[in-house]
Amino acid sequence: MNGAESLVHTLLGAGVDTCFANPGTSEMHFVAALDRIPGMRCVLGLQENVVTGMADGYFRMTGKPAATLLHCGPGLANGLANLHNARRARSGMVNCVGDQATYHRPLDAQLTADTEGFARGVSGWVRTVEKATEVARDAAVAVQAARTSPGQIATLILPSDVCWDEAPDGGAAALPVPAAPQADPLAIRNAADALRGRKNVLILLGGLALTQQAQALAWRIAQATGAHVLAEMSNSRVERGQGRMQLERVPYPVDLAIEALKPYTTIILVNSKAPVGFFAYPNKPSRHHREDADILLLTRYEADPIQALTALADELGAPAAAFLDPGPRPQPGRGTPTPEGLAQTLAALMPDNAVVADESVSFGRGFYKFTHNAPAHDWLHITGGAIGCGIPLATGAAIGAPGRRVINLQADGSGMYTLQGLWTQARERLPVTTVIISNRKYQILIGEYHGVGANPGRTAMDMLDLGNPNLDWVKLANGMGVEAARTNTLEGVADLMQQSFAADGPFLIEMEV
Amino acid sequence: MNGAESLVHTLLGAGVDTCFANPGTSEMHFVAALDRIPGMRCVLGLQENVVTGMADGYFRMTGKPAATLLHCGPGLANGLANLHNARRARSGMVNCVGDQATYHRPLDAQLTADTEGFARGVSGWVRTVEKATEVARDAAVAVQAARTSPGQIATLILPSDVCWDEAPDGGAAALPVPAAPQADPLAIRNAADALRGRKNVLILLGGLALTQQAQALAWRIAQATGAHVLAEMSNSRVERGQGRMQLERVPYPVDLAIEALKPYTTIILVNSKAPVGFFAYPNKPSRHHREDADILLLTRYEADPIQALTALADELGAPAAAFLDPGPRPQPGRGTPTPEGLAQTLAALMPDNAVVADESVSFGRGFYKFTHNAPAHDWLHITGGAIGCGIPLATGAAIGAPGRRVINLQADGSGMYTLQGLWTQARERLPVTTVIISNRKYQILIGEYHGVGANPGRTAMDMLDLGNPNLDWVKLANGMGVEAARTNTLEGVADLMQQSFAADGPFLIEMEV
Incomplete structure (x- = not known):
């Protein structure tokens, strides 16, 4: 050997x-x-x-x-x-x-x-x-x-x-994997004291604490104490939709994040970290919580949040609490594509137990609000901000979760980074529906440019605009063996989604916005 | 500011x-x-x-x-x-x-x-x-x-x-750039002694020593002393074609490289290094020259080879020598695409003063031999072996050399690494003709697999074969705004090349092999 x-x-x-x-x-x-x-x-x-x-x-x-x-x-x-x-x-x-x-x-x-x-x-x-x-x-x-x-x-x-070279002894046996650490009992006691004695407490969930089971525990604690619950801004995987908590995230834009966190004088971190900006901006704080907020660590990212939240809920004597009913599924959106309309279309049509790989960047910041009433699904974010994540992530998720429809909400500029992944979807016949949000610009950067205090001129637009020539995503997908179609209405998106969800294999929808 | x-x-x-x-x-x-x-x-x-x-x-x-x-x-x-x-x-x-x-x-x-x-x-x-x-x-x-x-x-x-932040002092003045160092007089004397006194001397050119001017000096020395001249295997830029030396390169495959270098008991390095394998192989040497070869350094890579070669030629009293006539341009190749036929087609049709960006990988190893009789041109190699170089290299070369036709000889597997570069060619309306050598496999790796001593099985071919589905380069190029056509004959390649050379802007030829 x-x-x-x-x-x-x-x-x-x-x-x-x-x-x-x-x-x-x-x-x-x-x-x-x-x-x-x-x-x-x-x-x-x-x-x-x-x-x-x-x-x-x-x-x-x-x-x-x-x-x-x-x-x-x-x-x-x-x-x-x-x-x-x-x-x-x-x-x-x-x-x-x-x-x-x-x-x-x-x-x-x-x-x-x-x-x-x-x-x-x-x-x-x-x-x-x-x-x-x-x-x-x-x-x-x-x-x-x-x-x-x-x-x-x-x-x-x-x-x-x-x-x-020769390795005569062959393979080695698997080594034992240490269990996830349990929470420090003192951390549980401190969190319980804060939840019992203070107002304006935020429970911030991240990482392993975004499963339905962890959400149920956090919700039970929140209902018993009046605390609020949020998720971190970008997460590996969030269990969402019906039967899960209507969990919102800390917003991406600095001003909205500061606004969202302003009420909280205590933040309890559950497999999360205290919120900081994705980037710094002149004359804006880097930390988005109140300066006087008391940050309590319940569990570090590697710890078992179920054990810790169970212990905390028990310590508080919090009774079982059902999640709020998000109401019925919406109707698909109509007319010109908007973020809200796309999210509603998705919530209306998504099959049970779907997986959403979200690299929608600026277009998708509000998708959560309109998809709580979708069937149970998993939502995957671009966690490190390195664009070019969505197509590969969707492809790997489809291989890891056979039998489940994967929906990749994909900005066009980011999609171009790793479009080669479409070919793997075709070769492996993976049930991935890619929705390209085709605005033909680096929209997030145009927003950032305005933040610098000016309208982009010709030289700047040469670096921020993806038109001239327009990318044709239908041809790009076809060129890699993936069926595709283009639409500029939400009705069109809905038709194509239904067609794709009913078929095997990958499909790409270029949604012009 | x-x-x-x-x-x-x-x-x-x-x-x-x-x-x-x-x-x-x-x-x-x-x-x-x-x-x-x-x-x-x-x-x-x-x-x-x-x-x-x-x-x-x-x-x-x-x-x-x-x-x-x-x-x-x-x-x-x-x-x-x-x-x-x-x-x-x-x-x-x-x-x-x-x-x-x-x-x-x-x-x-x-x-x-x-x-x-x-x-x-x-x-x-x-x-x-x-x-x-x-x-x-x-x-x-x-x-x-x-x-x-x-x-x-x-x-x-x-x-x-x-x-x-503010930088009230503004920009800084350019700093002086040191001149390229001159050769050590002792190195010149040692090289001259070897060239005068020994047989079987190789002058190995690399880097800055691949200009027409440096070739002329090396040729003058070679004609006066009986030495041979070769270029390194992969080079930044080689001035080639009519009016330049019929310079060959050290071959890529180990066995051929060893064979090519076997005659030489002395190697004089001119902005080059002693040849080593791209990779190691079991039971084959890593250095490709004879073990007993005497390696003499004339100039390091940063030195001025013109000064050194002029001094060396003068020291030897070498008279001026005209390059050999490579003969007339060939006829374009015919029939099924072969490496030789593609090279001949190129030599037959290439416009004056073209630039070739070569990422043809295994298909293109013999292109030099059949293109000495092309009009004067520059040839750019993939110097570091990191595939995905060709399309960007051709694009940047076109921007750096306005008015010149750039021809990118591009393997398909490597081309997929950075196909996004085609869009920049379309946006900037660059005169780049891309020839995709579409064999739908990582052919170099299949060759390497055979070297391991077996035929690839199903699992290996899943990683070495690019078919299933076939890439459609015409659609991929069109999707990025580049006109394109497919052919499976050399006549087709010739027609499309002529069409492309006569037009402005980029064009892609998918040549099925």
Whole structure:
């Protein structure tokens, strides 16, 4: 057995059975091992940022790390932006990155690069394997790291000679994964005291605390104490729709965020952090809560929020409380596309148990309000702000959640970053409906430019406008084997959505706005 | 004046008048400054690897650094692969990368990342500006670094507050750029002794030594001494065709490289390095020259090869020597596309003074042999082996060399990495003819897989085959505003090339092989 085979055996033995891949020459022995040893589903992405974004979407739906197979140096670099998003989502994955043979590296061949240096900024764990006989051991540690609550990016760098040299001991056994830590009893007591004794308390949910079960506990506490509950602004996965809490998020725009948080003199963090701006702006605060707010940590992001919220609810003697009824599903929107109308159309037509991958950027900031009455669904955000997340995320989510319709609400400018992911949807026949919000500009940036205090002139618009020529998303999708159609009305969107939801495989709707 | 304005004044004052851009929120004050201060041509790319690849192509044609405008962290990360190629091409550019405001960074907002860490592996010079009053000074040093022979990647990281804060002193004056170093007289004497006294000497040209002028000097020396001349395998820019030397390159495949270098017991390096493999392979040497070869350094990559080769030729008393006549232009190829036939078609039809951007990968390894008799042209290689270089490189070359036809010989798998660059060609109406070599597989990797000793099975082919579904490059190009057509014969290629060369603007030919 060679090192590459010991790697595949170790991954499979630890339950890693899906590999998102874009291999290169230095990874051929790994590819050959995947070919020889049955059990790994290999999914090709035509650029590495598609590959890493798929692994993120897969983890968000399964809670289980996938492997990625990436080419040395620049191959990994191409996938960093979605690794950044995955890191912010606290997703787990095991990146298997090839590299120059240990003895070849000092010669500084053209494709030699600082693979480990590229990996560091996005990984919770990085190791370069030094010999074939250590591949299995290091791979087992990588999987353990990736599975450590709530999930980590583990990057295992494999010089090509450690893959082709002999590894007679074969695969290594899976290592135990530590349980998510429990909350500090003192933190529970402090939170209970605040909830009992104070007004204007906010419970801020993030990460693992956005499941239906955690929401139910937070709601029970809120109903018993008069506290309010919000979610962080961008989240890995929120369980939403009927049977879930009508949870709103801290808004993105600074002024709205400050306004939303102004009432709260106490904020209890449940797997979340105290809200800060996505960016700084001149003469605006970076922290969006009141300066005098008391920030209490109930649970850090890696902790088990169910245990902590259960203990807190019990400590408060909070009785069971049903979620508010969001009312019946709306009618689909009509006429010219608006954010509200698109959200209503979605809520009206979305199949049960759908998954929404949301990279709608500026257009979609208000979608939550109009989709509480949709059937139960999961909503995935772009967690790290690195655009180009939506298409790969939707693709990986569809692989991680077979049988569920995935709806990708996708801004056009961001969609262009990783449009190659559509091809993987076609190859794998994935039930993904992509709605391209085609405004033909970087609308968020035009808004930001106005914030600078001026209207963009010709030079600025050359960098902010995506027209001239207009992108034709129908042709782009068709060019990658995905059926598509264009519409400029919500009726058209509704028709195309229904058609897509009834069919197998991917479909793209270019919605002109 | 604010820091961003002082930056624009400094860049313009130092002759940097072209900016390849994909801005984000943290760069809005820079965008606004570019809008207010006339003189900078701003060219948008729809993903950052397009932006950095364009800056590389621009430098290769102009010898002058462009600026890039990149978004913080992941924005820069998206452009790293083509920065790697640019670093290997030794191209100069000034990356202006936004970042979180200095006081916002410690809050670790979602889009906060290790921008400086990402930059290090690809940059010769990196600095994060600390205050607005230092922007101009640091920018002047960045341009100086970028212009230092032969060219360097300089990355200037600009926290957003250094852009919006006041910088009352305005722009800084351009700093002097040191001249390229001259060769060590001892190195010239050693080379002359070897050329006079030994047989089987190879003169290996790289980098700055691939101009017509340097070739003429090397040829003069070779004719006088019986030495042979080769170019390195992948080069920033080679002046080729009629009136230039019939220069061949060290081959890519290990066995062919070893064979080609076997005769030479002395290798004189002129702005080149001793040949090593792109990758290591089991039981094959990493260095491709003879173990007993004597390696003599005439000039390092940053030195002036004209001065050194002139001195060497004079020392040898080598008389002027005309290049061999490559013969008349061939007829265009006929029938099913072959590498030879495509090269002949190109040589037959290429307009005078064209630029070839070559990312043909495995298909194009023999193109040189059949294009010596083409009209004078420049040939640009993928220097760092990071695929996704060709389309951006061609785009930037067209901007750097107005009035010249650019021909991008482009493998399909690599082309998919940065297909977004076609949109910039359409927007800027650039005279770029893209020939997609559409074999619908990662052919180079299938070759490498065979090298591992087996035929790829189903799982491997899932990662090496680009069919199912086939990419439709005509639709992809049309979707970005570029006219396109498909053909599966060389006659078809010839017709489409002629049509494209006679028209303005970009055109894409999907050549099925």
